[in-house]
Amino acid sequence: MLNDWLYLGIFLVLALTIPALAIWLAGLLSPKKSDPIKNSIYECGPEPVGESRIQFKVQYYVYGLIFLVFDVETVLLFPWAVAYKQLAMYAVLEAVLFIAILAGGLLYAWREGALEWH
Amino acid sequence: MKLIFLLTALVTVGSAIATVSARKILHAALWLVLTLLGVAVLFALLEASFFAVVQVLVYIGAISILIIFAVMLSRSSLVDEGSQTHRRWWAVAIVLLAVVIAWVAALSLWPNWSTVSAALPAGAGDLATLGKQLVDPNGYLLPFELSSILLVAALVGAIYTAVEKKAGQA
Amino acid sequence: MSFIADPINFIARWLTAVLTGWGASASVTQLILFIISAGLLAMGPLVFTILLIWVERKIGGRFQDRLGPNRLGPWGIFQPIADMLKIFTKEYITPIGADKVPFNLAPILAVAAVLAVWAVIPLASTVYGVNLNVGAVYILAVGALGELGFIMAGLGSNNKYAMLGGFRVVANLISYEVPMVVILLIPIMFSGSLGMNDIASSQTTWNVFLAPLAALIFFITQIAENARAPFDLIEADSELVAGFNVEYSGLKFGFFYVADFLHSATAALVFSTLFLGGWRGPGAETYPVLGFVYLVIKSAIIYFAILHIRFTIPRFRIDQMMNFNWKFLTPLSLVVLVATAVLDKLVPIGQTLLRVGVMWAANLLIWLIADQIVKRVSKRQAVPEVAQPRPLARPPQVKTNDATGGEA
Numbered sequence: 001m002l003n004d005w006l007y008l009g010i011f012l013v014l015a016l017t018i019p020a021l022a023i024w025l026a027g028l029l030s031p032k033k034s035d036p037i038k039n040s041i042y043e044c045g046p047e048p049v050g051e052s053r054i055q056f057k058v059q060y061y062v063y064g065l066i067f068l069v070f071d072v073e074t075v076l077l078f079p080w081a082v083a084y085k086q087l088a089m090y091a092v093l094e095a096v097l098f099i100a101i102l103a104g105g106l107l108y109a110w111r112e113g114a115l116e117w118h
Numbered sequence: 119m120k121l122i123f124l125l126t127a128l129v130t131v132g133s134a135i136a137t138v139s140a141r142k143i144l145h146a147a148l149w150l151v152l153t154l155l156g157v158a159v160l161f162a163l164l165e166a167s168f169f170a171v172v173q174v175l176v177y178i179g180a181i182s183i184l185i186i187f188a189v190m191l192s193r194s195s196l197v198d199e200g201s202q203t204h205r206r207w208w209a210v211a212i213v214l215l216a217v218v219i220a221w222v223a224a225l226s227l228w229p230n231w232s233t234v235s236a237a238l239p240a241g242a243g244d245l246a247t248l249g250k251q252l253v254d255p256n257g258y259l260l261p262f263e264l265s266s267i268l269l270v271a272a273l274v275g276a277i278y279t280a281v282e283k284k285a286g287q288a
Numbered sequence: 289m290s291f292i293a294d295p296i297n298f299i300a301r302w303l304t305a306v307l308t309g310w311g312a313s314a315s316v317t318q319l320i321l322f323i324i325s326a327g328l329l330a331m332g333p334l335v336f337t338i339l340l341i342w343v344e345r346k347i348g349g350r351f352q353d354r355l356g357p358n359r360l361g362p363w364g365i366f367q368p369i370a371d372m373l374k375i376f377t378k379e380y381i382t383p384i385g386a387d388k389v390p391f392n393l394a395p396i397l398a399v400a401a402v403l404a405v406w407a408v409i410p411l412a413s414t415v416y417g418v419n420l421n422v423g424a425v426y427i428l429a430v431g432a433l434g435e436l437g438f439i440m441a442g443l444g445s446n447n448k449y450a451m452l453g454g455f456r457v458v459a460n461l462i463s464y465e466v467p468m469v470v471i472l473l474i475p476i477m478f479s480g481s482l483g484m485n486d487i488a489s490s491q492t493t494w495n496v497f498l499a500p501l502a503a504l505i506f507f508i509t510q511i512a513e514n515a516r517a518p519f520d521l522i523e524a525d526s527e528l529v530a531g532f533n534v535e536y537s538g539l540k541f542g543f544f545y546v547a548d549f550l551h552s553a554t555a556a557l558v559f560s561t562l563f564l565g566g567w568r569g570p571g572a573e574t575y576p577v578l579g580f581v582y583l584v585i586k587s588a589i590i591y592f593a594i595l596h597i598r599f600t601i602p603r604f605r606i607d608q609m610m611n612f613n614w615k616f617l618t619p620l621s622l623v624v625l626v627a628t629a630v631l632d633k634l635v636p637i638g639q640t641l642l643r644v645g646v647m648w649a650a651n652l653l654i655w656l657i658a659d660q661i662v663k664r665v666s667k668r669q670a671v672p673e674v675a676q677p678r679p680l681a682r683p684p685q686v687k688t689n690d691a692t693g694g695e696a
Contacts, residue, residue, distance in 0.1 A: 002119075003318070005162045005170075007418040008407060011326040015403040018330055019396045019543055026376045026539035039384050060459045061187045062280050063610075067462040068180040069273045070618075074469040075172050076252075076265060078425065083249025084477040089633050091253035096626050098266045103622050105270035106614075114277045115614040117607040144443060148390065151436060168482070171425040179432025179465075183458060186439055190455070245422075245482065 062114050066106075073102050123163055130156030143189050151182050168245055294576045296415045300325070326407075329417050333406050334399075337550050341368040344549060344595060351599035378538040383446055386535065390444035394437045395536065395543035401434030402550045409557055410485045412567050412579035423484035424472055427558060428465070431513065434547070435461050438532055441544075445535035454532035456606065457515060463613045464512035464519075467621040471506045474499050474628055475562045488566030496563040497644050498632075501651040502624050503563040505617060510555040511594060512613070514548065518601040519609055556590035557583070564590075620658055627654060 080087075080095050109115055133152040140146040154177045161170035204210065225231065251257040291298045300321060307317040342357070342365055349356025357364030382391065405427050407417035420426055435458050442454015476482055478498060479490040496503040512519040533544045560566060564586045567579030604612070627650050635643045 001165050001167060001421070002163070004418045004420050005167070006319075007322050007326060008404075008420065009159075010322050011330060011407045011417060012400065012404055014323075014326050014330045015400040016396060018334065019399045023392075023396070023539050023543070026378075027380060029377050030379045030538055031377075032379060036384075038381055058191065058280055060455055061184070061191055062277065063459050063463055064180065064184045064187050065276050065280070066273065066614075067466055068176075068184060069269050070466045071176055071180050071469065073266065073269055074473065075176060076262070077473055078168070078172075078476070078482065079245050079249035079252055081249070081473045081476040082480060082482060083246040083253075084629070084632075085480040086246065086250060087253060087633075091250075092629050092633050094253050094259060094263070096630065098263060099622055099626055101263070101266040101270055103619065105273045106618065106622075108270075108274055109277050110615065112277050112281050114281055115610070117610045144387070144390075148440070167420065167422045168425065171422050171429045174429035175425060175432055178436060179429065180462070183435065183439065183462065186443070187455075190451075246480070 059117055066109060066114070069105065070102070073098075119163075123160075126156055126159045126163065130160070144186075147182065147186050147189060150185065151178055154178050154182065292577070293574070294412075294414060296412075297576075325417070329406055330403055333403055333550055333553075334546070336553070337546050338368045338372065340549050340553055341371070347592070347595050348599050351596070372542075375539055375542040380538045380540065381535075383535045385446035387444045387446075390440035391535075392444075392540070394441035394444060395540045395547070397437030397440065398434055398547040399543045399550075401430045401437060402547050402554055404430040404433075405554050405558065408484050409561055410488050410566055411583060412576035413489065413573055414576045415580065416485060419483060419485045422482045424476060424482045424487065424562075427484075428469060428472070431461075431465070441536070442532040445532075447535050450532050450534050453534070457532055460515065460519065460606075460609060461513055463610060464509045464617075467505055467613065467617040468509040468513065470618070470621040470625055471502045471509070472562075473625055474502045477629060477632070484561055484566075488561050488568065491565040491568055493640055493644060494563065494565040494568075498647050499563075499624070499628055499651065500648060501655055502621070502628065503559075505621050505624065506563065507559060507590075507593075508617070510559060511552075511597060512609070514551045514555055516548075516552060516594065517598040518604050520603065552594050553587070553591060556587040556594060559590050560586040616658070616662065620654070623654055623658075624651070627651075 077095065077098070080091075084092075130153055133149045133156065137146050137149040137153060140149055154173065158170045158173040158177075161167075161173055252262045253259055303321060303324070304317055307320060308314075312320070345367070346356040346364065357367035360366040360370055382388070408420050408423035408426055410416040410419075438457045438461070439454055442451045442457070445451075475487050475495050478495055479487045481487065481490075533541055536544065560583060566586075567576075567583045569578065569582035572579035572582055628647065631646055631650055632643070635646055
């Protein structure tokens with residue numbers, strides 16, 4: 001198994017360095033005429049006003065939170081899914097109970113309006 | 119093998135130090151991602167492949183993104199001005215070094231210090247075995263179901279706080 | 289196993305023999321072979337993207353009743369090469385105040401995340417990068433690293449709109465990851481392992497026949513994960529000024545582009561492996577080359593379906609996208625998971641036709657019920673009439689002192 005990870009490590013290092021090399025190469029080939037107007041931030045024409053921070057919606061955070069809960073739920077279900085073929089019916093029903101409790105959580109979120117995008 | 123472990127450990131500890139000492143919170147969040155990646159590589163070196171990928175998936179894919187969202191949500195200044203170290207940091211460093219040396223010395227007097235733990239029996243780290251244990255009434259079934267209730271409790275609490283905040287701010 | 293049947297392994301074995309003949313030890317030989325193989329597998333998709341860009345532009349042109357590129361070379365086949373040469377020589381403009389490290393790292397991460405998927409997909413019964421025993425979850429994990437690249441792009445450019453675009457992209461991606469992860473459990477259930485090789489080789493009946501609704505949901509979420517039409521509000525070319533990559537120029541922008549195109553091909557590949565049996569087909573075990581051909585054919589069909597949807601369906605609004613995901617796809621995927629899990633245990637082992645029939649009937653039933661529910665809900669929520677047809681501005685009838693006595 002460690003051989004697998006060694007291969008993946010080499011692969012990931014290569015997958016990171018080949019684009020980096022390409023970008024560096026293109027950096028050599030391209031002109032570099034820096035200009036304050038060119039370097040200014042793009043805001044559809046006029047000069048940018050104010051700090052570059054935006055009114056951050058709470059909605060992003062709520063979506064991230066619900067995603068986290070469901071992600072952890074599915075991670076807990078992965079071992080069950082791998083062992084599925086060797087399990088009896090009651091084990092499947094226990095996992096159904098697990099999923100049902102979490103579906104209840106989703107229903108609560110729905111009713112509370114946490115899933116609306118304002 | 120030892121070389122890879124040493125490298126990974128150095129990267130993990132180094133980025134952890136960079137996380138707590140970075141000036142901009144954003145950089146701190148990105149150093150945290152590197153730390154978590156280092157931990158995932160350590161899991162892979164221990165042949166716990168499932169936990170390595172789950173570490174990346176949950177910690178980096180969900181929790182780091184939540185941290186970055188939370189950082190952007192707070193309206194405080196994003197840059198930490200001022201010195202990043204205490205004025206008498208050398209005194210603290212000496213005390214800590216002494217504690218660590220004493221600790222390691224005390225541990226090395228333990229008789230089992232140099233024994234390598236026995237290898238796991240074949241199939242013990244198998245994911246199917248874990249799955250069967252999770253739904254086994256004599257195994258970990260109760261913690262399995264309780265963890266779902268815990269997750270729902272976390273979800274309900276967070277939504278109650280967040281949505282109430284929205285109504286308060288509207 | 290001759291050269292014709294299994295070329296890659298034949299060359300691998302010949303190389304091993306040569307290297308051992310030169311006196312290299314076993315581990316060094318293996319390391320060299322790993323490096324060569326990883327290099328080819330990492331460069332291959334990047335070169336393949338050039339062909340992919342041409343295919344997409346040509347087919348897109350035909351969908352839109354025009355020719356697509358046809359100037360450079362026969363059928364415009366050198367067009368992407370010309371584009372590549374152009375983008376290599378464009379200037380890198382870094383905006384003032386941009387964070388150097390996240391700004392430059394973001395396109396590299398985006399491409400690396402898509403390339404990394406190619407390491408675990410079995411291209412034939414014996415040709416694969418690595419038979420990772422947690423391949424399916426590995427694909428999800430590198431998807432998460434790609435999302436991190438998008439956030440870094442949004443936060444690294446010192447630009448309000450890039451940040452907005454970046455956050456929207458990530459909110460979209462993580463929302464659509466929920467049904468994807470839930471549906472991913474179904475092929476794992478059927479094959480009993482997380483490794484992609486096992487999932488591909490265990491599909492004596494293709495998974496799409498055993499879980500058609502799950503395959504459809506997975507297909508939709510893959511399109512959404514790729515931020516492709518109809519889900520591409522975030523980087524809509526005509527709105528929101530290209531979203532998070534507005535400050536990028538030159539090859540850095542080119543790499544975001546490459547990552548986008550390569551992601552849809554990779555999504556087609558992953559879908560074929562998970563649901564269409566990957567390299568399986570008549571004679572694929574004895575002649576691995578045939579397995580590769582089958583995989584290419586299946587992925588090409590799915591890729592064409594993705595392109596078809598891209599050029600046909602209009603864009604969704606962001607709130608429509610979110611509602612579709614959280615209020616329709618997630619509950620539906622949970623119901624499909626539960627139904628598939630319970631029914632698969634009820635049907636006795638080995639009776640494939642009965643199993644396929646029962647699964648199709650159950651999926652059809654779930655689909656019809658969901659359809660009815662959606663119809664009832666949308667009827668209840670009929671968009672209220674805002675007003676009568678708005679009055680047009682019309683000039684008042686003016687009588688003129690004209691000889692004709694008419695009206696102005």
